[in-house]
Amino acid sequence: MTTLVGPELAGELRRLGTFDAEVCMNCGICTATCPLGIDVLPRQVMRFGLLGLDDEVRRHEETVFSCLLCRACEASCPAGVHITGNIRVLRRWLLEKEAV
Amino acid sequence: MALATREVIGILTDNLRLRGSVLPVPARRATRWAREFGLPRGGERVLYTGTMYHIVPYTERLVRLQQRLGSSRLAGLVPLARRLNRLVNGMPLVARPTSEERSEYERVPANVAQLLLRAGVEFGYLYEDDLYTGVLAYDLGAEDVVAAHAKRIAGIFYKYGVREVITIDPHTTTMLRSVFPRFVEGYDVSVRSYLEVLAERGLPVEAPLAGDVVVHDSCVYARYEDVIEPPRQLLAAAGLQVHEPANSRTMTWCCGGPAEALYPEKAAAVAAQRVGQLREAANGVQSECVTMCPICLVNLRKAADGTMAFRDISEYLLEAAKARS
Structure with missing residues (x-):
């Protein structure tokens, strides 16, 4: 199966708020510090947004909505990514798509 | 969804x-x-x-x-x-x-x-x-x-x-x-x-307290609003010995509460981990845990299930500020 990537989703996300996932260096410290031990790494979920993988974002809705927004990841992030800000944007996008 | x-x-x-x-x-x-x-x-x-x-x-x-x-x-x-x-x-x-x-x-x-x-x-x-x-x-x-x-x-x-x-x-x-x-x-x-x-005004202390407490920082106070020192200053002014858990101040560990509305089981698991850290910080001393957020208070208390006492910081401060009759 071919998965197409595209910039449209990232554009939609940026319309909803500051989405700076491209700053992420994939070092994984966010995962190491996450109290929830999120099953899909924060950086992976953000990457779905960057690559335009709508279905992957939808499939990981529980990850997006279970984030505690506690910022433990941000306190350690060497790249200064606004991880919880990105999660908030993904939540907004999911709510908008579902017309909640 | x-x-x-x-x-x-x-x-x-x-x-x-x-x-x-x-x-x-x-x-x-x-x-x-x-x-x-x-x-x-x-x-x-x-x-x-x-x-x-x-x-x-x-x-x-x-x-x-x-x-x-x-x-x-x-x-x-x-x-x-x-x-x-x-x-x-x-x-x-x-x-x-x-x-x-x-x-x-x-x-x-x-x-x-x-x-x-x-x-x-x-x-x-x-x-x-x-x-x-x-x-x-x-x-x-x-x-x-x-x-x-x-x-x-x-x-x-x-x-x-x-x-x-x-x-x-x-x-x-x-x-x-x-x-x-x-x-x-x-x-x-x-x-x-x-x-x-x-903290800026100074706590008016009439009846200093004695004892040990473990402090649990709220994620939002510590990492969003940089309110870290004031609660410690006030608890010390009230006469309490403050103990810090493994994850404290800017690296405080979440109580799990924010996940509760949608995923209560996940919230409970995070709270249980935090209670473990707080108990460890008590280190066998008869101490209670001080919280400064209603969500932290309810979640940690529920996870501790009676094995550790939790009280809001305002309760301690007021006790110290009031003259004992």
């Missing part, structure tokens, strides 16, 4: 839009604490509760209901419940905490008012206009509803000539201080937690 997620968020945002709070607590009940103080209505400086402490016992009742429903056939009625809730406020029917469950939370605003008055701080109160800030809806991503609500609250501040707000919990603090300026053009209100105000 999973049905439960969609409908729970839907009910909460409907409530905020229609009734000014995700969980509408009767205004009479939320403002009852202020009766004994005869506080002026409004004024340049007000104490603002955002009804956060009042809401928590109701949230707990709802979470219990949610857990009971689980994936039973009754859970399929949630969409219908949402439609009915749009017409009639369903909260009083499904979430009815007992007076015992409410009393500890309802006491906190009164504790804070007493502390501020004893420290010589003058302030007013907005009574039924002291509205919930919409933080839960904001955290769940419902920004449009929250933006409209922020404008409503800013309008109330302008109406009463409020220039300075003193808050009593971290979530209300961050909404009024860091989020509302994004939603309300020209928002010019100074917002400080009562812990910051008291």
Whole structure:
């Protein structure tokens, strides 16, 4: 199966708020510090947004909505990514798509 | 989107839009604490509760209901419940905490008012206009509803000539201080937690306490609002020996509470981990844990299941500030 990537989703996300996932260096410290031990790494979920993988974002809705927004990841992030800000944007996008 | 997620968020945002709070607590009940103080209505400086402490016992009742429903056939009625809730406020029917469950939370605003008055701080109160800030809806991503609500609250501040707000919990603090300026053009209100105000003024101590406590930082105070030293200064001024858990200050460990509305089991697992760290910090000493957020208080206490005592910081501070009879 071919998965197409595209910039449209990232554009939609940026319309909803500051989405700076491209700053992420994939070092994984966010995962190491996450109290929830999120099953899909924060950086992976953000990457779905960057690559335009709508279905992957939808499939990981529980990850997006279970984030505690506690910022433990941000306190350690060497790249200064606004991880919880990105999660908030993904939540907004999911709510908008579902017309909640 | 999973049905439960969609409908729970839907009910909460409907409530905020229609009734000014995700969980509408009767205004009479939320403002009852202020009766004994005869506080002026409004004024340049007000104490603002955002009804956060009042809401928590109701949230707990709802979470219990949610857990009971689980994936039973009754859970399929949630969409219908949402439609009915749009017409009639369903909260009083499904979430009815007992007076015992409410009393500890309802006491906190009164504790804070007493502390501020004893420290010589003058302030007013907005009574039924002291509205919930919409933080839960904001955290769940419902920004449009929250933006409209922020404008409503800013309008109330302008109406009463409020220039300075003193808050009593971290979530209300961050909404009024860091989020509302994004939603309300020209928002010019100074917002400080009562812990910051008291630390600056100095805690008026009449009866110093003795003993050991473990401090649990709220994520929002520590990582969003940089309120880290004030609670420690105040607890030390009250005479208490403060112990730090493994994850403390900017690296504090979440209580799990923010996940509770949608995923109570995940919230409980995080809280259990945190209770383990707090118990370890107590290191066999007879110590209690101090919290400074109603969500932390309820979640950690539930996870500890009686193995450790938890109290709000205002209880300790007021005990030290009051002369013993």
